Amino acid sequence: MFRFFENLVNPYPTQADGTPPRGLFAFILHFSRPVLPLLLLMSLLTALVSAAEVLFFHYMGELVDWLTQAERAGFLDAYGWRLAGMAALVVIGLPLLTLLQALVTHQSIFGNYPMIGRWLAHRHMLRQSLAFYQDEFAGRVSQKVMQTALAIRETVMKLMDLMVYVIVYFAGALLLMGQAEPWLMLPLVVWFLGYLAIMWVFVPRLRAVSMAQADARARMTGRIVDSYSNIQTIKLFADTQREQAYARDAMETFMVTVHRQMRLATLLTVSLTLLNSLLLAAIAAMAIGAWYLQAVSLGVIAVAIALVMRIRFMSNWILWEVAGLFENIGTVQDGINTIAREPAVKDRPDAVELAVPRGEIRFEALRFGYARPDGQGQRVFDGLDLTIAPGERVGLIGRSGAGKSTLANLLLRFYDLEGGRILIDDQDIAGVTQESLRRHIGMVTQDTSLLHRSVRDNIRYGSPEASEAAIFEAVRRAHADTFIADLVDSRGRRGLDAHVGERGVKLSGGQRQRIAIARVLLKNAPILVLDEATSALDSEVEAAIQEQLYALMAGKTVIAIAHRLSTIAMLDRLVVIDAGRIVESGRHDELLARGGLYAALWRRQSGGFLGLDTRVADAQPALDA
Template identity: 60%
Template sequence: MFAWFENRINPFPPERPVQPPATLFAFCWHYTRDIWPWLAVTSVLTALISILQVLIFSFLGNIVDWLTGANPETFLADEGWSLFWMAAIIVVGLPLTGLFHSLIMHQTIFGNFPMVIRWKAHRYMLGQSFGFYQDEFAGRVATKVMQAALGVRESVTKIVDIFIYVGVYFGGAVILVATLQAWLMVPFLVWLGTYILLMWHYLPKMRVISERQSDARSTMTGRVVDSYTNIMTVKLFAHAGREEGYAREAMDDFLKTVHPQMRLVTTLNVSLDIANALLLFSVAAIGIWGWTAGNATVGALAVAVGLVLRLEGMSYWVMWELAGLFENIGMAEDGMHTIARPQVVTDTDSTKTLVVERGEIEFDRIRFHYGKEGGVIDDLSLTVRPGEKVGLVGRSGAGKSTLMNVLLRLYDLEGGVIRVDGQDIAQVTQDSLRSRIGVVTQDTSLLHRSVRDNIAYGNPEATDAQVIEAAKRANAHDYIMDLVDLEGRTGYDAHVGERGVKLSGGQRQRIAIARVFLKNAPILVLDEATSALDSEVEAAIQDNLNALMEGKTVIAIAHRLSTIANLDRLVVLDKGAIIEEGSHDELAAAGGLYAQLWSRQSGGFIGVDAKAEAAE
């Protein structure tokens, strides 16, 4: 039975995620519309539960009146059917309605609803540009996605459950009291007006504080996660105390939103206590007055006082639920500001799959500034012929890595065109483009998964034998076999830690190289691919790298010029422009920037003087 209700909603809808709306109601509806039929059913059940509970109070009033004047000998004969139906409502109707309400709410909606939101939001966030994540804390983004899912669910379900339940229940209670004694209705209506005014005054203020609190919570979490993620840097610079202060500042900002919130809660509680006390006094006084005047029965007084006591408890429940509602609305709205941001780099509806048969790369008068004034790359043209191995040389900031970024379409160009085999990369899918380019970067970041999973990331369909072969070609197999993680997993099953922190820089780099061996893409981009390797290991895998480059178009970036001196052509960049091209021997003899860089090398690295660095 539970499984049937749990499987009514698919928590992982297959539809491609689209940008959510940036207004709160539309944002919530965007994630709710697939769940709405089940919310409608719970609304009907909630209303039915409210009506049945009011009927029970009415029945209790009748019981009091019957027992004060009925003949015990004929009571069951006179009221038997009324007793039977009320018993059926109490014993069967109310529990059965509550059962279906609970099954739908807790089995169908509560688990699946936020998972639908997380799934859609996560898939959409994966489509955000590289630049988006450079401007955000990863922990902050993850917190926003998690909070928004719960915020939307709680906001929607509370609105459906609270307003329908309270509206139907209070409306039914007022009608019931009015049928018993008209004057008894007056205190209820006055109390309702007072209650609405209190909520109207306090809850918007709590909403504002909740929005600030949600944002402060995300910042606090992001700062703590940032410290944990970069724990090696923290320890190397002995800055644990500084990180404490960094986190404490965010925690203090969070606490500054908590105290005002609690002050509002206290004053609202006290105000509600006074309103409830006056309601009980008024109803009891009017009820007794009506009984003495013969206008109200003992049963009417019992029902009215019972409803007051019920409403008193309900008023606190509603208050906290509404406070929670506004807190959740604040969480949803805060998450919306991150999740609903447009994707900068997108595939158009007309995009095609990139087909690479030759591997020619053409940069045609490209321009890119990272959205800033002044040029990083201005009007640059470069053609890499099919199968050609080209090395990019230049000082730091010359634009070498920027060329790699725009080739991979991590950023969209501001002008010009990049073509692969004559196909504009802006008109092909990002996945098809990147699947045909193998990349090894200087800063290798591994996933916190097994070594096998990290290598197989280059080709998820690869067999274990292929994974091992790729590791051997990258000279990584021997050290992998010696790995053991904290849970006792060994070899290729060992987990590498967050961002691969359990491995040395050279070990991470060799896994990254093995991953590209396994990918076997027709175009290779090597951005300081061997920078983290010592000379002995680099020499050991250089032949394998040469084998990997065979028959492929290669763009290699290196500060250690000896690693690219034997490539077909070297291209020298300075301030985003090509200033020299040729072989190593040609450029070394030309006396230009390349010759200067080569002459300044110490151990094979480019030396950059202080003046040149300042200019960059």
């Protein structure tokens, strides 16, 4: 039974990807469509349960009148069937309705609903551009995804529950009291107006403080996660006091919102208690007065007092539910600002799969600059042209900030161009899908971060269908077999099954680099980008891996970036970039003979190690790779 209701909703819907709308109602509906029919069924069942409870109060009033008026001897003969009906409603009908309502609410909706939100939001976050994550805390983004999904569920379910309970109970109370004595309706109407006034005063204030609290909570979490993610740096600089102060500043900001919320809560509780007490006193006084004048029966008094007591307790619940509703709405609206952003880099509607039969790359009249918060752009390229022939191995050299890594990022389409185009085998990469583009490019970066998964999963990331034999071969060729066999994690998993920690923190830089190289060896893409691929390796391991990288380069189009020129000197062509322009291009010996920037850098590097005369090099501008 439980499993049937649990399987009524698929928590991982396959609806088409798309940016969630920014409007509050449309945003909530975007994540609610898969459970919308069940939400309506839940409301219907809640209304039936509420109506049954109101009917029970009506029966209790009638029972008091029967007991007052009837003789004991003939009581069962006169009212037996009515009592049986009341018993059937209380013992059978109400529990069955409650069971069905609970199964729909708890089994079908409660767990699946927020998971739908997390799943769809996470899918959208994975499509966000690289620049998005450069501007956001990972902890802040993840908390927004988790908080917003829960807040959507709470917002919708609270709203539907409140509408049902307010309509059924309040309307039922008015109906029952109005039938007995119309004057008994007056205190309820006055109470309802006072109740609306309290909500009008307090709820907007609670909503505002809740939005501020959600943002403060996300900022606090982001700072804490940032500290944990960079714990090695914190310990290296022995500055835990500064980190404590950094986190405490966010915590104090959060506590300001907590205190504001609790002050409102105290005032709200006192105001509501006073209003409910006045309602109870007014109804009791009017009911007793009406009984004294023989206008109503004892049953009516019993029903009136019971209903008022029920409304009194429910009003407290309802008001806090309304406050919670607006608190959740504040969390949803805060989440919209993060989740409902359009990705900066998107596939065109008519994007096609990239095909790479040859591997020619052409950069034509590139214009690109990084946007800054002040609206000013930082120009990197302004008309750069570069053609790389199929199978050609090209090394990029230049100062830091010259644009080498930016060129690689543009080839991978982590950013969109302002002008010009990039072609792979005559296909503009702006017109192909990003996934197909990146499937055809293998890249090893200087700052290698691994997923907090097993070594095998990290290596197989380059080729999910790869066999064990292919994984072992990639490990061997990357010279990672020398340490993988000795790896053991905290749960006793060994070798390829050992987990590497967040971003690969359990491994040294050289070990992470070798796993990254094994991953790209396994991927075996036709285009290879090496951005300081061997920078974290010692000379002996680097020399061994260079042989494998040269073998891997065979038949591939290669772009290599390196500080140590000896690692790329044997490539087919070297391109020197300075201030976003190509200032030199040619083979190693040709550039040395030309005596330009490349020759100056080569002499400086080799002079530092070989004792050569560096006076010529010192006369040239210093270069970083």
